[in-house]
Amino acid sequence: MAADAHGNPIDFEITGGEVHNAEAAGCLVGKIGAAEHFIADKGYDSEDIGEQVRRIGVNPVIPRKSNSKKPNPEFDSYLYILHHLVENLFARLKHFRSIATCFEKLARNFKAMVFLACTFIWLKVK
Numbered sequence: 001m002a003a004d005a006h007g008n009p010i011d012f013e014i015t016g017g018e019v020h021n022a023e024a025a026g027c028l029v030g031k032i033g034a035a036e037h038f039i040a041d042k043g044y045d046s047e048d049i050g051e052q053v054r055r056i057g058v059n060p061v062i063p064r065k066s067n068s069k070k071p072n073p074e075f076d077s078y079l080y081i082l083h084h085l086v087e088n089l090f091a092r093l094k095h096f097r098s099i100a101t102c103f104e105k106l107a108r109n110f111k112a113m114v115f116l117a118c119t120f121i122w123l124k125v126k
Contacts, residue, residue: 001086001089002028002032005082005085007086009121009122010033011031012118022043022049025052029052037061039061039083040061041063041083044062045062061079061080089121093114093117093118093121096113
């Protein structure tokens with residue numbers, strides 16, 4: 001899930017339950033558009049994602065995993081506080097019963113429900 005600076009959804013990718021979220025990060029980085037910072041949690045800490053973000057001219061703000069030996073000079077802890085906006089977006093999506101309980105079994109149907117919920121979030125309708 002990609003969100004803007006206000007916590008509104010920009011775009012998302014649907015993956016299987018067994019697929020790590022970082023697998024879809026490459027697709028989302030290409031859809032971000034004009035941004036100054038790419039804020040993500042420790043699960044997205046990889047050199048591939050960091051390089052892809054830097055190539056489009058965006059500063060990655062991703063904390064290192066606890067077992068990482070490399071320094072992280074570009075990490076800004078003040079900006080990382082804004083990561084909660086994405087978590088809040090997931091909380092707002094879970095207000096929609098069909099998304100929270102995964103009623104839809106087909107990925108295309110679930111994706112349609114998430115699109116609809118994101119539309120309601122943009123319209124501020126619940």
